[in-house]
């Protein structure tokens with residue numbers, strides 16, 4: 001692609017092709033994973049590929065950005081079985097995300113599969129949260145179908161950044177997303193509607209008038225959630241190749257970038273906007289608020305996140321915040337079949353060696369932050385177990401440093 005080419009998009013076919021087995025065998029393992037546990041929930045992704053051409057797309061990282069046509073990796077019935085058969089799935093508890101990794105659930109070819117999954121889960125009487133992230137066309141008929149669900153607690157998260165450069169977001173000129181947000185907000189009753197304000201990037205969409213416009217679009221949503229963007233070489237190279245100025249230089253990070261001054265500017269813009277829609281830093285907080293329940297990730301344990309949250313919601317989270325006891329930790333570990341040493345502290349529990357996916361399963365089960373103390377050398381230097389340890393000065397220092405690191409990461413970790 002030359003530096004003057006402006007990407008355009010088509011919505012893709014109505015009938016999706018199945019990806020041949022030999023191509024599936026070549027996929028990056030992350031792209032090939034059909035059910036995976038993420039911070040916002042257990043995530044089903046048996047369709048991958050997207051035509052929308054967002055320049056910063058995370059699919060750059062796993063070699064999937066060039067796949068513009070959504071492909072099925074397996075039949076939808078089988079995928080549903082795999083989701084509810086996952087070791088960590090719990091009816092009524094486990095938040096679920098559908099097609100949030102490598103496609104858009106409302107593309108014409110993906111939508112029938114989306115509703116097939118929703119209707120099957122709802123028919124089973126599951127009351128779980130279901131998160132649907134989209135920037136595509138959501139019609140009145142789609143809203144009517146969502147509203148007919150009786151059990152699932154569905155939230156639509158509309159990715160809308162206010163970016164107007166078509167090299168970064170070809171869809172932005174179409175007004176498709178803004179129209180969808182207005183349609184959803186006008187027809188929601190039991191469906192949550194969140195304006196997902198991301199990515200916010202200095203120079204792209206942080207000007208005061210741009211922020212004011214995004215906030216105005218969110219006027220009738222239940223909540224607005226804001227986050228930064230993944231600054232990695234793969235998407236930065238692509239965007240720079242199109243001639244787009246990309247900030248942050250070569251300072252690449254594993255997590256999303258949201259500098260403190262940008263966070264402050266967003267909060268200030270929201271305060272001066274005059275809208276009454278609450279603003280959140282965390283996806284699960286916005287989703288929980290939309291359904292009037294406490295945050296399922298237990299962010300109340302990282303209180304600095306909560307300063308902008310409505311008082312009634314803070315009260316819900318405070319009332320719900322129950323530190324696990326050793327008995328309740330042992331019980332949930334036993335139920336999930338996981339093993340770890342742990343230390344229960346105020347606002348979080350340290351665990352060791354579980355890996356992200358298992359930690360999130362426990363976190364959602366307890367609605368309490370579950371952290372990883374990846375310091376086996378220090379922990380075991382004195383032959384103590386994690387549980388009930390008596391810390392010496394050196395170990396206290398280590399804990400303090402790792403705790404600070406985790407507080408930081410809890411702010412920026414991926415949703």
Ligand code: SF4
Nearest residue numbers: 285299300306309317
């Ligand atoms: S009180 Fe804190 S944890 Fe609860 S929803 Fe609000 S911001 Fe999130």
